Amino acid sequence: xxxxxxxxxxxxxxxxxxxxxxxxxxxxxxxxxxxxxxxxxxxxxxxxxxxxxxxxxxxxxxxxxxxxxxxxxxxxxxxxxxxxxxxxxxxxxxxxxxxxxxxxxxxxxxxxxxxxxxxxxxxxxxxxxxxxxxxxxxxxxxxxxxxxxxxxxxxxxxxxxxxxxxxxxxxxxxxxxxxxxxxxxxxxxxxxxxxxxxxxxxxxxxxxxxxxxxxxxxxxxxxxxxxxxxxxxxxxxxxxxxxxxxxxxxxxxxxxxxxxxxxxxxxxxxxxxxxxxxxxxxxxxxxxxxxxxxxxxxxxxxxxxxxxxxxxxxxxxxxxxxxxxxxxxxxxxxxxxxxxxxxxxxxxxxxxxxxxxxxxxxxxxxxxxxxxxxxx
Numbered sequence: 128x129x130x131x132x133x134x135x136x137x138x139x140x141x142x143x144x145x146x147x148x149x150x151x152x153x154x155x156x157x158x159x160x161x162x163x164x165x166x167x168x169x170x171x172x173x174x175x176x177x178x179x180x181x182x183x184x185x186x187x188x189x190x191x192x193x194x195x196x197x198x199x200x201x202x203x204x205x206x207x208x209x210x211x212x213x214x215x216x217x218x219x220x221x222x223x224x225x226x227x228x229x230x231x232x233x234x235x236x237x238x239x240x241x242x243x244x245x246x247x248x249x250x251x252x253x254x255x256x257x258x259x260x261x262x263x264x265x266x267x268x269x270x271x272x273x274x275x276x277x278x279x280x281x282x283x284x285x286x287x288x289x290x291x292x293x294x295x296x297x298x299x300x301x302x303x304x305x306x307x308x309x310x311x312x313x314x315x316x317x318x319x320x321x322x323x324x325x326x327x328x329x330x331x332x333x334x335x336x337x338x339x340x341x342x343x344x345x346x347x348x349x350x351x352x353x354x355x356x357x358x359x360x361x362x363x364x365x366x367x368x369x370x371x372x373x374x375x376x377x378x379x380x381x382x383x384x385x386x387x388x389x390x391x392x393x394x395x396x397x398x399x400x401x402x403x404x405x406x407x408x409x410x411x412x413x414x415x416x417x418x419x420x421x422x423x424x425x426x427x428x429x430x431x432x433x434x435x436x437x438x439x440x441x442x443x444x445x446x447x448x449x450x451x452x453x454x455x456x457x458x459x460x461x462x463x464x465x466x467x468x469x470x471x472x473x474x475x476x477x478x479x480x481x482x483x484x485x486x487x488x489x490x491x492x493x494x495x496x497x498x499x500x501x502x503x
Contacts, residue, residue, distance in 0.1 A: 184479035195490025225253035226295035262445035368402035379409030
């Protein structure tokens with residue numbers, strides 16, 4: 128028998144990515160308890176309030192991730208047998224509907240109308256589901272005719288399809304719209320053989336973003352806060368976060384020993400959780416967390432380049448971009464490198480909608496990895 132005939136292949140499953148995700152979720156639970164226990168006990172008489180809520184979402188989200196990882200990712204672009212509609216098309220119109228509903232009937236939090244109340248079950252942020260939709264839908268549109276992306280008008284075609292969702296999100300949530308735009312552009316960039324016109328596209332996006340920032344009063348004010356964080360009345364949160372980072376030193380004050388979380392940093396368990404990580408675990412802990420995210424991004428990149436088809440590779444690319452941009456923005460905001468915006472640290476910041484959506488995205492990438500064949 129020839130040597131080539133003796134070779135057998137089996138499907139691959141990225142267990143290293145799976146364990147890395149679970150570790151980040153568990154680390155997030157530890158940090159949420161550390162950052163929230165004082166205020167939870169003070170205002171709710173229950174030091175574990177936020178930990179228990181996040182743990183419930185983690186317990187629900189991890190099995191969902193594993194189930195999604197065992198579903199063939201190509202099923203989302205196949206027509207359903209009875210109604211002859213693709214699941215991704217249904218998801219797209221569902222997100223359009225939810226984003227419209229939240230603009231009309233949504234619950235305002237922190238001055239922005241981004242949430243839909245679910246009664247006793249809490250609140251849901253439709254823009255989180257929209258991130259999954261944009262990853263799957265953009266990858267689907269691109270893989271239909273990838274060669275069209277070799278010119279600028281092919282890129283405009285993709286923008287025209289994704290544009291309605293992007294427009295609905297940007298009305299109340301510029302930072303999430305920025306992430307969605309980055310996902311869309313990165314998928315197009317990877318699929319295109321000619322990259323030159325992306326310079327023009329980048330300039331156009333920067334110009335549009337500038338109008339959206341400086342044309343809205345509260346967004347323009349955030350730029351002023353960023354430029355004058357020490358003197359501006361609304362620079363308090365960022366300034367306290369910087370104090371936390373500076374006081375952590377090399378190895379930190381020890382887990383649970385942060386002073387800034389004791390009412391100085393408002394809602395420290397949310398977007399500013401990285402500053403408390405720096406204070407309690409020091410420079411060493413902060414670098415370790417960043418290295419974990421770099422390792423996660425590397426695993427996503429490995430799956431993207433080894434995906435069995437273009438659609439799977441583009442899904443992994445979109446998820447990689449989502450994680451990378453969100454980590455970059457969160458760390459940049461906490462360190463006052465860019466103006467403040469409400470972007471949580473993936474897997475670690477408090478937030479049920481964000482955590483479950485991230486786990487579903489990880490399930491999609493694991494599903495792609497499960498179709499990669501390698502020799503036994």
